Amino acid sequence: MIMKSDGFIRITAAVFRKDTSSELRTRYALNALFLFTLTTLSIILFSFQSATVPVQVHAGLLWVLIFFAAMSGLSRTFITEEDRGTILLLKLSTISTPVFYGKLLFNVLLLLALTAILTILYSLVLPGFAVMSMTSFCISLFLGTVGLASASTIIGALIAKANARGTLYPVLSFPIVLPLLLTVIRATTIAMEDPAWDAAMDEYRVLVSYIVAINAASYLVFEYIWKD
Amino acid sequence: MIMKSDGFIRITAAVFRKDTSSELRTRYALNALFLFTLTTLSIILFSFQSATVPVQVHAGLLWVLIFFAAMSGLSRTFITEEDRGTILLLKLSTISTPVFYGKLLFNVLLLLALTAILTILYSLVLPGFAVMSMTSFCISLFLGTVGLASASTIIGALIAKANARGTLYPVLSFPIVLPLLLTVIRATTIAMEDPAWDAAMDEYRVLVSYIVAINAASYLVFEYIWKD
C-alpha cells in the first residue's frame, strides 16, 4: 500500500514537530548557534572598528558567519537520533522520506531564523553595511539559506551514520556548498550595489537550480542511508 | 588516603590518553583535522578574493576561525561522556580533578595543534598577512589558545549538565569568552604592526591573569558539577 500524500504531509509535520519540541526542551542547537553568532559578531565588530571594507567583503563575511553557524548548529538533528539509538524507534514508525523532509524543514526554518537575526544584528552593528535593493537582498538570503540548510541536512545524515563528528562535518560540506556560497555572495553583493531587484537574475537561477538538484539527489540517496 | 602527586599525574595522563585515542577513532582523524583547517581557510579566501583587508581584520578573522574550531570540537569532550552515560564509568574510576585536567590538557593540545596548522596555512595563502614581531605573535597565539581551550573546557562541562535541564548556560559563557578573544585579537594586531616583542605587554598580562583566573574558577566549579 502507498502512503497517501496528505498522510505523508501529516507525518512530515509530525517529525518536524517532534524535533522542534525536542530542541525547545534541550536548546542544544539554539545554544550553539546563539553563542557562536554573538561571539563572532562582536569579534568582527571589534576588529572592523574604523576600517572601511569593500562591499563584497561584507557580503562574504555575512555568509561565512551563516555557514559556520550552520555547521555548528544543524549537524545535530540526525546525530542525536543515532547517538541515543532513537533512530530505531523512527525506523519502526515510518519510512525514510517524511523523516528526511521533517528534518529538512526543521533545519531550513532554524537557519532562516538565524540568518534573519544575524543579518539584522550585522546591519545594525556595522555602519559600512548598506543595501540598495531590499527585495533582491532578501531573495538572495532566502535562497542561500534554503540551499545551505538542504546541503547540511543530507551531509548531517551521512555524518551521523559514520559515527564521526565535529571536524568531518565542515570538511564534507564545504566542497558541496562552495558553488552555492560563491553564487549567493555574488548575489548579495549585487543587491548591495544595484537598486534593480532583478539585477542578480542569473544568480537566482543558479541558486534555485542548485536547491532543486541537491534536494532531488538527497531524496534519491537518503533511502540508502536510511535502511541499515 | 590521599592520592600521591605522581599517581595524580599518571591518572591525568591516562584520562588524556583515553580522550586522544577516542578522538582519533571517531572525530579528529588527522587528515580530517588538516582538511578542516584547509576548508575553513578557503571559505575566508573565497569570501574576499582580491580585496585587501586591514591588518586587524586579518587578526579578527584568524580568531574567528580558531574560535569556530574550538566550538565544533572541544565543547563536546564532556557532552559525549554525559550523553552516552560513560561518565558513570569515570566516576567509578577516579576523582574529579584528574578528569578535568586530563580533558583540559587534551583540549589545549588539540587547539594548539589546530591553531598552528591554521596560522601557517593562513599566512601562506593570504598575501596581505604579514607579521612584524614573530615572538609576540607566537606568544599571543599561545596565550590566546590556552585561554580559549580552558574556557571551552569548563563551558563544555557546563553545557553537558545544562542540556540535561534545558537551561541556557552556554549563553552565560558568552561573556566569559568575549573578553579573552577581544584582548588576544588586540595582542595579535599589535604583533602584526609593531616590531617590538613586548609592545603588547599589557595584553599578555591580561591574558595570563585570565588563564589563571578561569582555571582557578573551573577547578572549584568542576568539583560541584562532578558530584551528581
Added chain:
Amino acid sequence: MTDIRITVAGLRKDFNRRPVFSDISFDLSGGRTLAISGRNGSGKSTLLKIIASLLSPSAGAVSLTIDGVEIHRRWTFRHVGMVAPYLHLYEEFTALENLTLIDRIRGSNHTASEYEEMLAMVSLERRRHDVVRTFSSGMKQRLKYALAWMDRPGLLLLDEPRTNLDPEGITTMKTLFKEQRGNGIVIVATNEEDDAVMCDERISLSGVPPPGAPGTGRKGGR
C-alpha cells in the same frame, strides 16, 4: 483476526564478512509463536532486526503476507511492534509525549483516552507527565511495551522480554503475549527458558562457544 503469515527462507547474515548465522528458515502464520534461543552473541537480536527489516540479510529472504498480499520490506514496520534493549525512547520527553509524538509519526491518531489506557496497562499513568530520563530501567521497559502494543501490530517482536521487569511487569508482558496470540504472531528472542517454553515453536541459534565467536545458525526443530 487478520490472516498474517511470515516466511523466512535460507536467511544468512555476515558482519564484515564474518558469518553470524546462515540458512535460517521457518514459516509462521497468525496465532503461532516462535522462540529464538541461543547463547550471547549467537545472533538472536540480529535475526529479529532482519525480520523487522531494520537490517538487510546477506542472503535469503523474509516475506510477510497479510490477507494474501505480500508486504514490501519498506512497509513492514506498519505491522511490527518491537520491544528490545537496544531500542531507546526520547529521554527528554514525558511518557505521554513519547506515546503521542511517535503515534503521530506512525500516522495513526489515537484518542487521549487510548493513550491513558496504554499507560494504565503498563501502570505508568501516575508518571505520565515525568520525562523519561528520570524513569527507572523497568519503567522505561514498560513504556516500550506500551509503544509496541499501541497499534495492535500483527507481528510482535520481543527481544529479552523480561529485562528490568518486576513480577507485576512480567505478568503484564505475559497477558500481552496471550492477547497477541489471538490476533497475530509473536517472536521472542530470549536467554530465559521460562520465556522460551511459552512459545509453540523454537529455533536455537548455536553460536560456537565462546559467545564471542561468530555464531553459525542452525534451523531448529519444528
Added chain:
Amino acid sequence: MTDIRITVAGLRKDFNRRPVFSDISFDLSGGRTLAISGRNGSGKSTLLKIIASLLSPSAGAVSLTIDGVEIHRRWTFRHVGMVAPYLHLYEEFTALENLTLIDRIRGSNHTASEYEEMLAMVSLERRRHDVVRTFSSGMKQRLKYALAWMDRPGLLLLDEPRTNLDPEGITTMKTLFKEQRGNGIVIVATNEEDDAVMCDERISLSGVPPPGAPGTGRKGGR
C-alpha cells in the same frame, strides 16, 4: 581478607521533593551479602548509586570502613565494583582497550596476561579486538563484569545482575558472587527471586503501587 564494613543509617532520597525511599538502615561486614528487592521504580538503583556515592542522599549517611579506617565519600569508588544497566562502556573502543584504559584511569596497572585472564573469565577473549559498538547486549554485560571484577573490589554492587546473560553467563556471575563472598561484600538489586535468595540478608523497598508512584522505602526484615 580485608576487614570491610558498610553502615547505612536513616538513608532518605527525594527527587525534586518527591521521596523515593526513606529511613533505610543496614549494616554489613565482609563476607555478608545483601539483596535489595522491590518493584520497578521503588528505588533499588538509586540506593545502589548512593552506596557507591554516585549520588548524594537527601538525608542519612553511608559509612564505609576498611580495617577500621573510615573512607571518605570521595574515595569510595576505589573499593567499589559495579555492574548496572545504566553503566555504559566506551563503544568506540575494543573490549581490551576498555579494560586497559579504565584500568590506567583507576591508577592500577595490571599485566597484559591479567587482562587476557579477565576476558577469558567472561569468555570474550576471541573478541578482544572488536569494538564494543558491535557487541551483543550480553557481550556488553559480560565486559561490565570483567571491569567490575578486575580490581577485586571490597564492595561489589550488582544491579539486575542477570540482565542479557545466557545460562553460561549466569554461572560465571554466580561464581563471581561466591568468590566475592570470600573477600568482601556483595549488594544485589534485583527483581528476580532467584538472585535474591542467594543472599544472606534482604531489604525490600516497597514503592506504593503503581510503581510509577514515588516509592516510600521501608526497612525490610533481616
Added chain:
Amino acid sequence: MKAFQAILGVWLSAVIFCALMFPIVGEITRWYEFPVIPGLEQKARILFFHVPLAWTSVVGFVVSVFYAIRYLRSKQIDDDIKSSSAAGLGLLFCALTTLTGSIWAKFSWGSFWNWDPRETSIFVLLLIYGAYFALRSAVQEDDKKATLAAVYAIIAGVTMPFLMFVMPRIIESLHPDPIINTRGKVSMNSTMLVVFFSSLAGFTALYFWIYSLKLRVARLEFKRSSAGE
C-alpha cells in the same frame, strides 16, 4: 593485454618525444613544427601533459561516481572497490595537475598559486577527494563504508557541475579557454592538435591501464583481509 601495454608504451613515448622535440617556430614551414603561442612560447609544451592530467583527474571522478551509483543499486562490494580505486587514481592525477599547473603558472603568471577559476575548480576537486577518503577512513564496517562513500560521491557529483559553471563567471580568469572550444584564444596548428589529442588519448589509456592494475590489487587485498578474518 600484453599487446595493449606495448602499444600504449610506444604511443606515449612517441607523444612525449614529439611534445618535447618538435621545434616551436615563427611561421610553420615543415609539418613537424609548432606555432608560437603568444605568452607561452616554449612553455606551451607543458600543455601536452598538464591538460591531459587535468582531464584524466576529472575522468577519474566521473568513473568513481558511476560505480558509486552502480554500488547503491547492486550492493556488490566489487562495485565499491571499483569506485574507490577510481577515486584513488583521480586523487593522484588531480595532485599532478595541480603540480604541473602550478609550475606552469609560476612561469607564465609569476606565482605558483592565484585563484584562477580552473585552479579553483581543481582545488575543490582535491577537497572532495580528500573528504571522500576522510569519510571512508572514519567508518569500519565494509558495507556501511561503501554506502556512505557512494552517497557522498553522488552528492558531490551533483554539485560539481555547478562549480564548473559558476566559477568562471565569478572569478576573472587568467586562464586561456580550453582548445576544446574552437573560438579558443590559443591557436594550434594541425600538428599541435594531433599531438595534443594523441596525448589526451594516451593519458586516458594510461589512466585505464593503471586503473585495471589497481583494481586487481584492491580485489586481492580484499580477498586476503576476508581470509584473514
